[in-house]
Amino acid sequence: xxxxxxxxxxxARSRAMVERIVDAARAVLAAEGYDAFSTNRVAAAAGxxxxxxxxxxxxxxxxVDVLARQWVDRMSDDVAGALLAHVDAEAPDLLxxxxxxxxDAVERDPxxxxxxxxxxxxxxxxxxxxALERRVRDVLTTYLRLRHPATAERADRLAxxxxxxxxxxxxxxxxxxxxxLTREQLVDELVAVSAGVxxxxxxxD
Amino acid sequence: xxxxxxxxxxxARSRAMVERIVDAARAVLAAEGYDAFSTNRVAAAAGxxxxxxxxxxxxxxxxVDVLARQWVDRMSDDVAGALLAHVDAEAPDLLxxxxxxxxDAVERDPxxxxxxxxxxxxxxxxxxxxALERRVRDVLTTYLRLRHPATAERADRLAxxxxxxxxxxxxxxxxxxxxxLTREQLVDELVAVSAGVxxxxxxxD
DNA sequence: CCTGGACACGAGCGACCGCTCGCCTACACT
DNA sequence: AGTGTAGGCGAGCGGTCGCTCGTGTCCAGG
Numbered sequence: 013x014x015x016x017x018x019x020x021x022x023x024a025r026s027r028a029m030v031e032r033i034v035d036a037a038r039a040v041l042a043a044e045g046y047d048a049f050s051t052n053r054v055a056a057a058a059g060x061x062x063x064x065x066x067x068x069x070x071x072x073x074x075x076v077d078v079l080a081r082q083w084v085d086r087m088s089d090d091v092a093g094a095l096l097a098h099v100d101a102e103a104p105d106l107l108x109x110x111x112x113x114x115x116d117a118v119e120r121d122p123x124x125x126x127x128x129x130x131x132x133x134x135x136x137x138x139x140x141x142x143a144l145e146r147r148v149r150d151v152l153t154t155y156l157r158l159r160h161p162a163t164a165e166r167a168d169r170l171a172x173x174x175x176x177x178x179x180x181x182x183x184x185x186x187x188x189x190x191x192x193l194t195r196e197q198l199v200d201e202l203v204a205v206s207a208g209v210x211x212x213x214x215x216x217d
Numbered sequence: 218x219x220x221x222x223x224x225x226x227x228x229a230r231s232r233a234m235v236e237r238i239v240d241a242a243r244a245v246l247a248a249e250g251y252d253a254f255s256t257n258r259v260a261a262a263a264g265x266x267x268x269x270x271x272x273x274x275x276x277x278x279x280x281v282d283v284l285a286r287q288w289v290d291r292m293s294d295d296v297a298g299a300l301l302a303h304v305d306a307e308a309p310d311l312l313x314x315x316x317x318x319x320x321d322a323v324e325r326d327p328x329x330x331x332x333x334x335x336x337x338x339x340x341x342x343x344x345x346x347x348a349l350e351r352r353v354r355d356v357l358t359t360y361l362r363l364r365h366p367a368t369a370e371r372a373d374r375l376a377x378x379x380x381x382x383x384x385x386x387x388x389x390x391x392x393x394x395x396x397x398l399t400r401e402q403l404v405d406e407l408v409a410v411s412a413g414v415x416x417x418x419x420x421x422d
Numbered sequence: 423c424c425t426g427g428a429c430a431c432g433a434g435c436g437a438c439c440g441c442t443c444g445c446c447t448a449c450a451c452t
Numbered sequence: 453a454g455t456g457t458a459g460g461c462g463a464g465c466g467g468t469c470g471c472t473c474g475t476g477t478c479c480a481g482g
Contacts, residue, residue, distance in 0.1 A: 180385040208413015266461045
């Protein structure tokens with residue numbers, strides 16, 4: 013991966029400094045929102061001078077990009093891994109496992125979720141979410157082609173619908189301070205939606 | 218409704234000025250994004266001095282709020298009206314009509330949709346979307362209780378799921394410059410999702 | 423001990439922002 | 453014409469921001 017750093021930190025001390033800056037950046041963002049996210053503020057929070065910050069990050073957006081990329085990578089690893097772990101199950105068990113795993117992944121870091129989803133300004137926000145969606149959608153499309161050949165020729169459409177739907181419901185559930193349903197109810201609804209789209213039986217009810 | 222204007226414009230000339238400012242604000246936002254949306258820039262685009270702008274708007278956010286509120290009002294009128302217009306149909310015709318009407322409404326002003334969804338900064342963005350969602354969800358909840366009494370006790374949950382899902386799919390479809398499905402296919406998927414959640418037959422296939 | 427260069431520092435530059443306020447014009451009314 | 457006033461005007465204020473660059477520090481190699 014090409015680095016977005018201005019100068020590659022070669023010594024342990026330099027790498028520690030970059031890490032301190034990134035951690036401080038995440039802390040400022042989480043605690044005070046994007047409005048307070050100025051480079052001077054981040055440098056101060058890291059106990060570092062603005063000049064030092066700019067030895068390693070070419071500009072402010074590079075710093076945001078590092079945070080967003082870290083989050084997207086971890087999040088998509090979680091989700092993709094969770095889906096692949098249940099590949100061998102049969103529907104509707106598969107759907108239920110996948111829904112639960114997805115919800116677990118989304119719930120793991122609500123602070124950064126809120127930041128990436130709601131705080132980052134337009135362009136960065138969209139880029140991060142797109143990267144996450146594409147990764148998850150690719151995994152799902154591949155799975156559908158392999159394990160659900162009946163829907164093969166519309167696998168890309170189905171993956172688009174399922175990813176956007178499941179993402180929206182889980183994210184909003186986690187971000188909602190007072191959600192109108194419980195975790196278990198949400199999983200039920202996720203199963204119902206997926207079953208409806210896939211044309212497989214969800215709950216025999 | 219309480220006005221967010223600093224001074225209520227009483228004469229025709231004043232009202233025309235407010236309108237010019239609001240129109241210019243929308244134009245700047247649409248053409249150059251929120252980064253270029255400075256009060257000086259808007260005033261210049263309206264052919265008006267910054268001082269005049271601040272005779273009617275107490276601060277910058279008030280101007281954004283007017284734009285957002287106009288959009289939310291029109292959008293939610295469209296959606297709620299479209300839903301109520303098909304109240305008498307039977308599923309799955311009802312679902313198909315509702316899905317089509319929803320898509321029509323969302324497609325009506327893609328420019329402002331993009332602005333409210335992607336450009337406005339966090340807080341304003343969320344407030345506008347919340348207002349829209351609540352309005353549509355209320356209509357849907359009422360409908361479900363009346364016409365779908367079998368699901369009455371979970372009507373609020375169902376409305377939450379349906380509104381978020383349909384909203385996400387339609388909005389993303391409209392904003393996506395190269396969507397992976399056609400309009401007709403999207404309507405089909407909306408019907409399938411809704412049918413799955415409601416537990417009614419969607420397409421007899 | 424001397425020296426050179428990598429690195430960290432932080433005051434501050436230049437630009438732009440939201441917003442104000444004293445001035446001036448235009449018009450209603452005498 | 454004279455005059456009071458509502459309202460439009462725009463230079464510019466106070467402040468913040470992203471970012472720079474001259475200076476100082478520290479340490480490795482001779």
